[in-house]
Amino acid sequence: MNRGILPIVARLQSLQTVARFVPGGARVIAKAHDRNQLAQLLRAANETVLGRSLRFESASGPSITLDVAGRRVLRLSAADGLPGADACLAAEALEDEHKDELIKLMQTVAAPRHELRVTSGPIGRGAEGVSVGLPVALLADLLLIELNEADVEEPEPVEPSPEPEAAEEEAGDVSGDMLARFARNLGPTLIAWLIAGGENDGNTNGPEEMVSHLQNFLGDETEALNRQLDAVANLPGDPICVILGVTLVEDHSIVCARSETAMLLGVIEGDATKVVLPAWNKALR
Incomplete structure (x- = not known):
């Protein structure tokens, strides 16, 4: 490889x-x-x-x-x-x-x-x-240590994620902008989220304690998050989505997405790598 x-x-x-x-x-x-x-x-x-x-x-x-x-x-x-x-x-x-x-x-x-x-x-x-x-x-x-050492194996086939049902109920009461579509596309795997900025500023969904953790994290790290998103985007300010290397609870991941002036921060249940990319690509269409 x-x-x-x-x-x-x-x-x-x-x-x-x-x-x-x-x-x-x-x-x-x-x-x-x-x-x-x-x-x-x-x-x-x-x-x-x-x-x-x-x-x-x-x-x-x-x-x-x-x-x-x-x-x-x-x-x-x-x-x-x-x-x-x-x-x-x-x-x-x-x-x-x-x-x-x-x-x-x-x-x-x-x-x-x-x-x-x-x-x-x-x-x-x-x-x-x-x-x-x-x-x-x-x-x-x-120290002669390989930071990126990994046991690389052929990946097992991943079953396509089912289309989320009752999209509006799963994603909460938000309109149809890109971040709202992204939340709906993720369906029930997105167990808690919030949007800051844009027309859906302040919209949240999920357990109050998790949303509170997300609000505190975003309040402390907004500028740093924007810098990191700019670093991986094709152009500064472009729509971008990343999985952050932090978790709130075991077996959960944090997803961060940005579109124009709005940012979504959410908690993904299970393996985020299998669901985030298809949901984001669909939202971009």
Whole structure:
């Protein structure tokens, strides 16, 4: 397979992986018997485009908290149970001189034969100037780790998604613009959503708690989301749809779509990769 497609395959596989959470909300990213805990730590950081604070904790006790944005480690904001972290903790932004110390800290946290967990939260001191910090790809190169490693197999045939019935009831009371059509096309797999901007501004559907989570997320990340959507669109401002690498609950994915000044953010139940693209392409017609 062309190596250029490996990052896409790896991200699709990560979306299809059933996540496991421990009490307190931390997500298990490496089990005790996994071959390379450190690789999983770096891959979790590399999947973080929007500014987030990632706390990595080993079942053996030590933990580090990294501020990450744009696939760069911006700073080390906390280190528990780890000596020798003073220089990184004191740095406003990590630079090349800190990489060896940071690698030692990550190696200690990602100890072999111990479960590794991550907790994601709002970034501590903002994500301005994402050109600073250490690229995750550089750290991976120094450690001889392949960030996009994936066991590529021939995909199983995917049954076409059935046409949603009672479209207006499934999508709520919205008119027929592109985002409304997209919501209707997704049908019952779109279990919660909201639209911000445009003629359907403020329309929501789904469980109140999920919609509230979406509103909070969008309120914090609208500018960053627009920048990332522009980065993958053919032209800035073009209609675009992406699956975000975050979840609210196990076995669910977050979909984000934009058309003109309006944005839809929604929760997809199950494997979003099988339903989002057909629904989006149909909405574009």
